[in-house]
Amino acid sequence: MPSPHSPQHPSPRSRWRDAPQEAAHRRPAALPGPIKIGAVMPLTGPLSALGAGDKEAAEQTVADINKAGGINGQKIELTVVDDKTDPTESVKQFNQMASDSSYSAMLASSMTSAAMAVSSSITQYKIPTIALSPVDGYVDGSNPYAFTSPGSTKIYAAALVDYWKAKGVKTIAVAYTGTDLYGQTGEKSTKSLAEAAGMQIVLDEAYDPAATDFTPLITKVVAAKPDAFVQWGSGPAPVIITKQIAGKGVPFYVTGSQASNLWLEPSGAAAEGVIGATTAALDPDAIPAGPYKDLVMAVAGPWRAQHDNVNPPEFAYGGATAIELLKNAIEKAGSTDRDKIRDALEATDLLTPNGHYHYSKTDHMGLDASAIGIMVVKDGVWTATDYQAEKFKTDAPK
Numbered sequence: 001m002p003s004p005h006s007p008q009h010p011s012p013r014s015r016w017r018d019a020p021q022e023a024a025h026r027r028p029a030a031l032p033g034p035i036k037i038g039a040v041m042p043l044t045g046p047l048s049a050l051g052a053g054d055k056e057a058a059e060q061t062v063a064d065i066n067k068a069g070g071i072n073g074q075k076i077e078l079t080v081v082d083d084k085t086d087p088t089e090s091v092k093q094f095n096q097m098a099s100d101s102s103y104s105a106m107l108a109s110s111m112t113s114a115a116m117a118v119s120s121s122i123t124q125y126k127i128p129t130i131a132l133s134p135v136d137g138y139v140d141g142s143n144p145y146a147f148t149s150p151g152s153t154k155i156y157a158a159a160l161v162d163y164w165k166a167k168g169v170k171t172i173a174v175a176y177t178g179t180d181l182y183g184q185t186g187e188k189s190t191k192s193l194a195e196a197a198g199m200q201i202v203l204d205e206a207y208d209p210a211a212t213d214f215t216p217l218i219t220k221v222v223a224a225k226p227d228a229f230v231q232w233g234s235g236p237a238p239v240i241i242t243k244q245i246a247g248k249g250v251p252f253y254v255t256g257s258q259a260s261n262l263w264l265e266p267s268g269a270a271a272e273g274v275i276g277a278t279t280a281a282l283d284p285d286a287i288p289a290g291p292y293k294d295l296v297m298a299v300a301g302p303w304r305a306q307h308d309n310v311n312p313p314e315f316a317y318g319g320a321t322a323i324e325l326l327k328n329a330i331e332k333a334g335s336t337d338r339d340k341i342r343d344a345l346e347a348t349d350l351l352t353p354n355g356h357y358h359y360s361k362t363d364h365m366g367l368d369a370s371a372i373g374i375m376v377v378k379d380g381v382w383t384a385t386d387y388q389a390e391k392f393k394t395d396a397p398k
Contacts, residue, residue, distance in 0.1 A: 045085025178206025
């Protein structure tokens with residue numbers, strides 16, 4: 001991914017906003033040198049599609065920052081390791097870097113279960129960490145050092161429920177990965193919010209993400225005749241489900257894990273008309289002119305040039321934004337000290353391509369509903385729905 005700005009134009013990142021914060025003084029500031037950030041991502045295994053986008057965008061963002069002079073004159077040194085889509089391996093790799101005092105911050109896995117698995121390590125090593133997956137357990141700030149870059153499953157589910165209400169949906173079928181936190185928390189959020197909105201859950205079933213045939217599940221979904229069928233899962237299984245539900249007359253919905261060509265391409269024609277709750281940045285051309293669009297295009301324009309005019313996946317925005325959130329915090333802290341970076345993160349007020357973050361002591365996710373968009377696959381591309389195009393007019397991140 002090339003630089004998101006040319007030498008002739010100032011980077012839109014220079015306009016990213018932040019609020020003043022008070023730096024803590026628990027330890028003396030670190031000596032000048034490279035700012036070391038560690039990252040654990042699923043680069044192999046069933047969720048490698050998530051890690052690939054995070055890695056490429058995070059590395060390019062680091063390169064852009066370093067080219068512009070670094071952070072307070074210090075260059076960033078990003079070390080990315082593979083957790084092989086395995087929570088145990090993720091903890092092992094995370095601990096190796098977090099236990100090294102030369103690392104100032106960490107990025108936790110794009111796999112929700114793996115990112116949650118390092119929670120005790122984050123606390124043990126007191127290292128500020130931004131999860132690259134929607135770890136609902138980090139949202140309330142109960143782990144003072146753990147934050148998230150993606151929105152929680154609750155705000156994705158809330159966006160879907162709001163859309164369903166607007167479309168008169170009354171009955172919902174839910175399928176989810178029963179062995180992964182992403183699926184489990186997504187199902188819980190969808191069920192509670194849909195029922196609170198007066199909708200009926202007519203099917204609620206876990207599935208094995210390693211399965212290769214979902215005929216029994218699809219048979220139950222079709223028999224339930226829901227107004228909407230949503231699946232919460234990642235990896236190859238959603239592609240198979242997409243193909244098997246196609247043509248069955250059931251409106252099908254997905255979430256941010258399918259917000260890339262790595263789901264679109266293997267799903268093929270079966271993906272046409274599927275609706276998803278994704279990052280609002282997924283269709284950059286639909287966003288009204290303004291600071292938010294400038295930031296999105298700073299990622300999307302160069303990505304398109306590098307990837308045959310394909311838009312960035314959701315994960316790219318998350319990876320780039322996580323680095324920018326750390327950059328903003330380190331600048332405000334004026335230090336590479338872990339505690340000072342943590343305190344600065346908690347006072348973040350920053351507009352990014354992934355939405356406007358307002359971290360606080362009790363909110364370590366920091367995003368609101370404007371960060372999530374309702375998209376539809378049209379002619380093989382994720383495109384803003386008419387509903388989302390109208391929403392952008394009054395509710396784009398700002």
